[in-house]
Amino acid sequence: MSHAGSESEDGMLSNNQIESPLGEEGNYGGSANGGVALKKGPWTSAEDAVLIEYVKKHGEGNWNAVQKHSGLFRCGKSCRLRWANHLRPNLKKGAFTQEEEQLIIQLHATMGNKWAQMAAHLPGRTDNEIKNYWNTRIKRRQRAGLPLYPPEVSLQAMQESQRCLNNDRIESEHKSQHDTLLSKNYGIPNIMFANLKANQSILPYVPELRDITASSLLMKGVSSSQYGSFMSPIMHRQKRLREETTLLSSFSGGMKNEFHLFDQFHDVNKAAQSFGLPFPFDPDYTTKNPEFFGENHGSHTLANGNFSASKPTAEAVKLELPSLQYSETDLGGRGPSCSPSPLIESVDTFIQSPPTGTVESVCPSPRNSGLLDALLHEAKTLSSAKNQLSEKEFKFIHYYSCECTPISANESSLDESPSAETFTEANVKSEPVDQIWTADRENESSTWLDITFPDALLDSDWLEHDSACGKGQVIVNDAMGTLLGDDLGNEYKQMAAGASVSHGWGHSSCSWDSMPAVYQMYELP
DNA sequence: AATCCGGTCAACCGCACCACG
DNA sequence: CCGTGGTGCGGTTGACCGGAT
Structure with a gap:
């Protein structure tokens, strides 16, 4: 981009680059190729021109031959990357549009860190762009203690996975695997891809979006991300586009494993309720x-x-x-x-965004956006809905509060996590929700936050366990207070305190990956 | 004015997969 | 079956920039 290198701006080549347009005197710390040191670092305009010319003549591919044919002192990988990310036609530059951001979020909810696949659905965008964007977004959201995905995205993915599970169980007995796949939609409205298909002509670097459905996407994206993807970490190595067919062919057999995360979530509406979403949950x-x-x-x-x-x-x-x-x-x-x-x-x-005004009881958030105000609304909603907890839900919460342990001590990062016995039923039952936040606790300089999504738990920067309290609540760092201000921050504390019990996820150091166990307990009689 | 710090971006690196001999 | 080359992907690094101190 603009700072792609002070050396690389047009007409701003350094002396040695002017003398040697291809940058022979640049950084050659890289690997040698046939005894010729290859340049590393930012590309110059001259190098770009050479590469463009090469592609015009020889087409894409065979990148290792670029150096031979063009005299460019770059390795093939570097050439390919430069072409793919900067030189190829129809690249869309500039900031992501809101539509693109939405799509990225939604795709990431189902794909995880499959940047290349995500890029395939964002015309003119590169995987690197998306990756950088996402990582930046992750950092910011984590610092703010916010969930990565809007609840709707997470829940929609959950619901669709549940639906696909059920469909799979039924349809696999009657239909071929192929037909089964074509009949499904896993989380992403196919209408989304209608537009993308329309733009397919400007995706020179992307394989044809042939009948790409949400189902195939979800299948390709069930693996987790390091940032706490919604999906379980089953598929470690994505086999990219060529895997489409193989995945599809083996789809039915693999479904149960891939979506074990939701196996026990038989009642999506309850899940929606737990998320503070309107229920019965509306997929649309x-x-x-x-x-x-x-x-x-x-x-x-x-x-x-x-x-x-x-x-x-x-x-x-x-x-x-x-x-x-x-x-x-x-x-x-x-x-x-x-x-x-x-x-x-x-x-x-x-x-x-400050919170919207007065919030009523359980109802659709005015802005189920994942934005802070929506989060606050959600917290309020959950708090007001706390009395509507069913017995099952209480068991769910109770289990999570009492039994759930981190996947491993290493992953927990909460070395001083309370022992399981600190999460006693008494702690939950005897402490009315509305009393969780007290002046005394406020004096403890602890700000309580319900980590609505365990993604947020991954950030150890702001995640601390209050060993003094011993209840496993999560302390928000000063960032939230700074963001909210005193009055709003206090309001938020109270709402978050209520939400943390209602929601039942904020009371332990469990990671998202441990959720299946929770769901299993949810089904206990 | 100097320094620090966080955000952003391009580029590199390691790894995995596939095709081919 | 094995080795090699080509390719692509995801994670990481380092440079640059602007704002804060």
Whole structure:
């Protein structure tokens, strides 16, 4: 991008690069190829030109031959990467649009860290871009103690996986595997891909989106991510696009294993209830709620009345110029006059949006976006719904509070986690929800937060266990207080305190991966 | 003005897979 | 079956930048 190297801007080649346009005198610390040291580091415009010329003549592929034929002192991998990420046509540069952000979130909920596959569904975007975006987003959201996915995304994936499980059990007896697959939809509305197919013509680097359905996506994405993907870590190595067929062929047999996470979640509506979502859960909820993900079509006014200076879509999308060396004004993020990019804006929205006004009891959030205000709303909702806990739900919570232990001591990172016996039933029962937050506890300088999604537990930076209290609550770092301010922060504390019991997930150091055990207990009589 | 720090991005590296001989 | 080359993916690193101190 703009800072792709002070050496690489057009017309700004250093002396040695001017003398040696291909950068022969650059950084040659890399591997040698046939005795010729290969350059590393940022690409120069001259090198780009050489590579473009090479591809024009010889086409893509055979990257190791680039050096032979063009004299470019770059290894094949570097050439391929440069071409794929910067030089190939129809690359879309600039900040991600809100639509793209939504798609990324949704895809990641089902795919995990399959950046290349995600890029295949974002026309003109590269896996590297998406990866960088996601990692940045993860850091910010983790710092804020927010869930990675909006509840709808997680729950939708859960519901669809449940549905696919049931379908699989039934249909596998009557239909061929292929037909079964074609009949399913695993979490991502296929309508999403209708548009993508329409854009397929501008995906030169992406295999044909032939009948890519959410089902295939989900199958490819059931593996977990290091950031706490929603899915269980079954499939470690993605076999990429060529795996589509093999996966599909073996789909039926593998389904039960791949989705064991949800095997015990027989009542999705209860799950929705636990998430604070409207129930019976509406699978089309997100499509019926344009505010999903905090999106406001037609206006860039945020739901809280704040305005964003950036424009949502059109100007965020800039086609790359042939030179591929961007002026700052093209970047939407570096230039002095640039408004916050949609990327920043959308994530900031997660953090900055104050809670909406008075919140009633269990009802659909006005903005089930995963944004902070929506989170607060959810917390309030959950808190107000605490009295509606069924016996089963109490068992669920109780189990999680009393029995659940970290997957391993190493993964826990909570070396001082309370022993299981600290999670006594008495702790749960005898302590009314509304009393969890007390002035005394406030004096303990501890801010309680329900970690709605165990993803958040992965961040040890802000996750601490309050050994003094011994109840396994999670302490939010100062970031949340800073974000919310005193009054709002206190309100948030109270809501979070209520939510933590209602929700039942905030009371242990369990990671997301331990959730199947919870679900199993959920089914206990 | 200097320094520090976090965010962003491009590029590199290691690994895995496939094709082919 | 095995070795090798080509390719692609995901994780990581380091440079750059702007804002904060």
